[in-house]
Amino acid sequence: MSIEIRPIVPEEFDTFVTATYIGFGSPATEPNETANTKALCEYDRTLAGFDGEEVVSTTGIFSFEMTVPGGGSLPTAGVTWVSVKPTHRRRGLLTNMMRQQLSDVRDRNEPIAALWASESVIYGRFGYGLAAQCHGLKIDRLRATLAHEPPANGRTRLISRDEALAVFPKVYDNVRAEQPGMYTRSETWWQNHTIPEKEGRGGRFGGRFYVTYEEDGEPLGYARYRTREDDENYAPAGVLGVQELMSATDSAYAGLWHYLFGVDLIGTIQARLRRVDEPLYWMLADPRRLVRTPNDSLWVRVVDVPAALEARRYAGDVSLVIDVRDPFCDWTEGRYQLDGGPDGATCKRTDASADITVNAADLGAAYMGGTQFSLLARAGRVDGDADVLRRADAAFGWTPLPWTPEVF
Numbered sequence: 001m002s003i004e005i006r007p008i009v010p011e012e013f014d015t016f017v018t019a020t021y022i023g024f025g026s027p028a029t030e031p032n033e034t035a036n037t038k039a040l041c042e043y044d045r046t047l048a049g050f051d052g053e054e055v056v057s058t059t060g061i062f063s064f065e066m067t068v069p070g071g072g073s074l075p076t077a078g079v080t081w082v083s084v085k086p087t088h089r090r091r092g093l094l095t096n097m098m099r100q101q102l103s104d105v106r107d108r109n110e111p112i113a114a115l116w117a118s119e120s121v122i123y124g125r126f127g128y129g130l131a132a133q134c135h136g137l138k139i140d141r142l143r144a145t146l147a148h149e150p151p152a153n154g155r156t157r158l159i160s161r162d163e164a165l166a167v168f169p170k171v172y173d174n175v176r177a178e179q180p181g182m183y184t185r186s187e188t189w190w191q192n193h194t195i196p197e198k199e200g201r202g203g204r205f206g207g208r209f210y211v212t213y214e215e216d217g218e219p220l221g222y223a224r225y226r227t228r229e230d231d232e233n234y235a236p237a238g239v240l241g242v243q244e245l246m247s248a249t250d251s252a253y254a255g256l257w258h259y260l261f262g263v264d265l266i267g268t269i270q271a272r273l274r275r276v277d278e279p280l281y282w283m284l285a286d287p288r289r290l291v292r293t294p295n296d297s298l299w300v301r302v303v304d305v306p307a308a309l310e311a312r313r314y315a316g317d318v319s320l321v322i323d324v325r326d327p328f329c330d331w332t333e334g335r336y337q338l339d340g341g342p343d344g345a346t347c348k349r350t351d352a353s354a355d356i357t358v359n360a361a362d363l364g365a366a367y368m369g370g371t372q373f374s375l376l377a378r379a380g381r382v383d384g385d386a387d388v389l390r391r392a393d394a395a396f397g398w399t400p401l402p403w404t405p406e407v408f
């Protein structure tokens, strides 16, 4: 029997969520998580595969604006909830959903799509490239002496969830304005995804803490964290898990780490999804104590090459013909003349011969400024003269490196 893939209607949401949970290997849904998810559902962008009445595959999209190098932002399809039930795997269902989804993204004029992958083997074939990486951090709190730090004369203040919902978005938007890889969070998003009133599975961690860093009453940074006592050992042996630390200034950054390192009864501080270019490493007296575990984070798919390449800025002047190979979305295939620099760029189709030949996935990987073409060439993924690749790297590379501080 053929599988029909179509957007769901609100009455089908519960069946959709149950199928997603099963796809991820969980036999039962979690009520708080389901309610939070429902609040964010964009039904016309939420696809299910139906085998008769049964939902056997799922995917959805969140409509974001995502920051690109230089501070512009682009309408972005944030792909999520991808699953196929174990009974229906490896028969092309994901492939069909991806095809349908990406043509919808093109029709809506969203130049890029982005996602977090449960397994890094899945999405390259659909033209997604690894655009941002992240680090998990772990440090013995008693070894976390800071040897270098910018002056931080502000104050830290513990606040309630309600106040956090009022204060955090301003700081977040401030940081997002210049940070490639960060996306807009609506009020509903803050309420149901970033700081939901009722969280789903909290693991072994206890209550949540919200702290701001302020100067002259103005919030310049915040941290959200949870703690876990050690039942068997007395202090300081607990764990403090930083869920998010966001700072609009270096002083806020230093002030917040100072605060976290000063929380007593804690032996270990962990932080998830941290940026690769983390200043903390360079601030510590004993940097090796900061154990960093790398992971892939944001995967980017360029759906409209000229719109995407014209939206970002380039660190230096560049004039290149890029040949894009894209069997999965053939509308992007072809050669493009890119003329860019610090003030902007133009990108147009051309018949001129190519300077660089890339697959769509590798263009996605380099797009946010965190992956070098020359490195991709050394991995046998990109073709081009060493000299041209060096120039392309200098133009596409960006500071800060791309960072996406949250899984969606």
Ligand SMILES: CC(C)(COP(=O)(O)OP(=O)(O)OC[C@H]1O[C@@H](n2cnc3c(N)ncnc32)[C@H](O)[C@@H]1OP(=O)(O)O)[C@@H](O)C(=O)NCCC(=O)NCCS
Pocket (backbone or CB within 6 Å): 023, 024, 081, 082, 083, 084, 085, 088, 089, 090, 091, 092, 093, 094, 095, 096, 116, 117, 118, 119, 121, 122, 125
């Ligand atoms: C990942 C998942 C959605 C794939 O669905 P699917 O319908 O089996 O995928 P398809 O049949 O369209 O596979 C397309 C190709 O990708 C490969 N592939 C897909 N998922 C893969 C995986 N997890 N590991 C290895 N290869 C995979 C297939 O082998 C196939 O390769 P081929 O074209 O060379 O034959 C499904 O395995 C799943 O639900 N996994 C658990 C939930 C999950 O990880 N979701 C992703 C969240 S980001």
